[in-house]
Amino acid sequence: MIQPLLKEAQPEVAAPVSEPSGVGATLRGLREAKRLSPGEVSARLKFTARQLEALETEQWSRLPTGVSLRGFVKNYARFLEADVDALLVLLDTQVGSTAARPVAIAHADSLGPAEMNMQGEPAHRPWGWLVIILVLLFVAGFYAIERGWVPDSWLIFDWLKSLQK
DSSP: OHHHHHHHHSOOOOOOOOOOOSHHHHHHHHHHHTTOOHHHHHHHHTOOHHHHHHHHTTOGGGSOOTHHHHHHHHHHHHHTTOOHHHHHHHHHHHHOOOSOOOOOOTTGGGSOGGGBOTTSSBOOOOHHHHHHHHHHHHHHHHHHHHHTOSOGGGOOSHHHHTTOO
């Protein structure tokens, strides 16, 4: 009868408190260690308070996916001066790969290297605009000559002088 009483009198040992294990919990812990409020972080990083809360509580459905999520975590980690690479690896293990995937270009052989710019987009040459501008300058020049706005010393050809009034 004494044994059961002794067990009740002994205080229970609390389970050890575990460290943050996910990306969101880690970022929240780092933010709190630096004594920053969510509002300060939101204003500095230009993230909404909702996005910040969703990341820290790991509500992935409320956040963008893929490269956008990766950039979001990367910027937050840089701001908190954390190990960016470790957090990105943790993010990838938590939500799946967020790295950029290569994009295949269909019919790449149809465009030669002279028709592509540095970003891989077709080069647009403004030849049409150049022709229009030259025609307008030509017409404006003849109009100025016909109105007498151009000095005679500028007109080196006799047929241009004949256009003057």
